[in-house]
Amino acid sequence: MSQSTVTTPPAAVVSPPVGLAARGVNRAFTVKGKELVALQDVDLEIAKGEFVSIIGPSGCGKSTLLRIFADLLPVTSGTPVVDGVTPQLAREDRRLGVVFQSANLMPWRSVLRNVALPLEVMGRSKAGREKTAAELLKMVGLEGYEKHLPRQLSGGMQQRVAIARALSTDPKVLLMDEPFGALDEITRERLNQELMEIWARLNPTVLFITHSIPEAVYLSNRVVVMAARPGRVVEVVDVDLPQPRTPEMRDAPEFHAIEARIRHLLATGGH
Numbered sequence: 284m285s286q287s288t289v290t291t292p293p294a295a296v297v298s299p300p301v302g303l304a305a306r307g308v309n310r311a312f313t314v315k316g317k318e319l320v321a322l323q324d325v326d327l328e329i330a331k332g333e334f335v336s337i338i339g340p341s342g343c344g345k346s347t348l349l350r351i352f353a354d355l356l357p358v359t360s361g362t363p364v365v366d367g368v369t370p371q372l373a374r375e376d377r378r379l380g381v382v383f384q385s386a387n388l389m390p391w392r393s394v395l396r397n398v399a400l401p402l403e404v405m406g407r408s409k410a411g412r413e414k415t416a417a418e419l420l421k422m423v424g425l426e427g428y429e430k431h432l433p434r435q436l437s438g439g440m441q442q443r444v445a446i447a448r449a450l451s452t453d454p455k456v457l458l459m460d461e462p463f464g465a466l467d468e469i470t471r472e473r474l475n476q477e478l479m480e481i482w483a484r485l486n487p488t489v490l491f492i493t494h495s496i497p498e499a500v501y502l503s504n505r506v507v508v509m510a511a512r513p514g515r516v517v518e519v520v521d522v523d524l525p526q527p528r529t530p531e532m533r534d535a536p537e538f539h540a541i542e543a544r545i546r547h548l549l550a551t552g553g554h
């Protein structure tokens with residue numbers, strides 16, 4: 284083969300590996316005979332290991348998009364990609380962890396046995412799954428609470444258990460739907476900090492839904508701003524702040540400038 288026939292490698296080889304992607308994703312619902320467009324032409328590429336938040340008004344399709352990635356909802360058209368494969372494959376291969384606003388713990392199971400549940404379903408040995416669960420509980424700051432029942436924990440502690448459970452299968456992708464939305468501001472900021480530490484340590488791809496602009500800015504590499512009717516992406520804002528994030532950064536002018544940009548996009552819907 285002569286030099287002149289050597290071609291450059293295809294783009295797929297040189298572009299960063301895909302953590303999450305939506306390619307031309309549409310999702311409609313029929314409500315009382317009328318079509319409701321929950322997501323219109325959503326295009327999004329999130330690299331492996333990136334932390335991306337979604338913010339937008341109620342009904343703009345944030346949860347719909349997350350549910351599509353979680354394989355809880357099919358698309359009407361378009362292609363969702365999770366860790367390089369389909370949502371279904373990613374779920375079956377246990378590459379996905381999901382955390383919702385409500386911890387959804389089993390009330391009769393101890394904290395340890397709640398965290399170990401996905402591993403139990405996978406058929407992991409009792410000793411193995413309890414060891415993993417205990418390590419994860421330590422990581423989320425709940426060492427010593429293994430034998431407690433969920434009702435004996437505060438809301439913030441219950442969400443920590445839910446995060447530990449989502450991490451139990453060592454997922455490559457973590458989908459979080461307003462996980463701290465029901466918590467008070469102090470607890471929320473503490474959990475933001477802990478989540479940052481977990482992310483730095485395990486480096487999963489994270490998609491995080493929030494209604495809080497400071498939370499989105501503090502946690503993320505990028506913030507996806509959405510608008511409603513039809514649900515669509517308005518702009519993806521880069522958060523050009525150094526890592527690791529520290530609480531003092533919340534008071535920096537750069538932080539406030541990014542917050543102001545997002546607030547403007549939310550107010551105008553990008554117009």
Ligand SMILES: Nc1ncnc2c1ncn2[C@@H]1O[C@H](COP(=O)(O)OP(=O)(O)OP(=O)(O)O)[C@@H](O)[C@H]1O
Binds near residue numbers: 342514
């Ligand atoms: N299963 C469903 N059947 C009919 N309509 C639905 C269904 N799920 C969502 N929708 C509609 O799709 C739109 C987007 O809903 P979605 O829950 O994704 O919004 P959201 O941005 O997450 O809102 P919020 O911030 O209030 O949680 C809304 O108008 C909602 O009513």
